[in-house]
Amino acid sequence: DAGVIQSPRHEVTEMGQEVTLRCKPISGHNSLFWYRQTMMRGLELLIYFNNNVPIDDSGMPEDRFSAKMPNASFSTLKIQPSEPRDSAVYFCASSPGLAGGRGETQYFGPGTRLLVL
Amino acid sequence: QQPVQSPQAVILREGEDAVINCSSSKALYSVHWYRQKHGEAPVFLMILLKGGEQKGHEKISASFNEKKQQSSLYLTASQLSYSGTYFCGTEISNNAGNMLTFGGGTRLMVKP
Numbered sequence: 001d002a003g004v005i006q007s008p009r010h011e012v013t014e015m016g017q018e019v020t021l022r023c024k025p026i027s028g029h030n031s032l033f034w035y036r037q038t039m040m041r042g043l044e045l046l047i048y049f050n051n052n053v054p055i056d057d058s059g060m061p062e063d064r065f066s067a068k069m070p071n072a073s074f075s076t077l078k079i080q081p082s083e084p085r086d087s088a089v090y091f092c093a094s095s096p097g098l099a100g101g102r103g104e105t106q107y108f109g110p111g112t113r114l115l116v117l
Numbered sequence: 118q119q120p121v122q123s124p125q126a127v128i129l130r131e132g133e134d135a136v137i138n139c140s141s142s143k144a145l146y147s148v149h150w151y152r153q154k155h156g157e158a159p160v161f162l163m164i165l166l167k168g169g170e171q172k173g174h175e176k177i178s179a180s181f182n183e184k185k186q187q188s189s190l191y192l193t194a195s196q197l198s199y200s201g202t203y204f205c206g207t208e209i210s211n212n213a214g215n216m217l218t219f220g221g222g223t224r225l226m227v228k229p
Binding site: 043056 | 119146147157158159160164166204206208219220221222
């Protein structure tokens, strides 16, 4: 079975440019999570969707970040405009999302390494 | 609030044992353990639900003390492949859904 798929795997861009990261969750999973990982801040939850609806976006750092999930098999995380401090590894994870999703395993994608110059 | 992991780093010789601790200031519904190798995604190891149960997977096991809001990961007779960074992710009791807050990680290096 295919796991969580993310694209691109690497992205290098210049400050001020728009960046779009993509994620395809495991088929049949109803919950999707976007995380950011840096040396300084560790692994942080940015936003959580359940059945394509954003449930908690309190981790989104600022208005420059936005996330969408137009259908059950696709999500995007957009940064506009990008800044050097956005450089990080961005992970997408999914879980079955049944019965409220409590106590479920989250499966991580390979991540997107973003470098903003 | 982020759970606290200890130690931050540990170096072992192959065959030695290690314990990694995870402590939260909030009541927990579950604790999830992951291992991440350099340049790769976190890989799920095990999940412990409230109830004080202990789980095991080959030579890696874990316990969860709900009352103390603590979990420990036990690595027995470590192998070279155990090297990596271990993260605990905590799910708070009064939250909807399974949002996890991850600890800062414990770097484990196993030497021959």
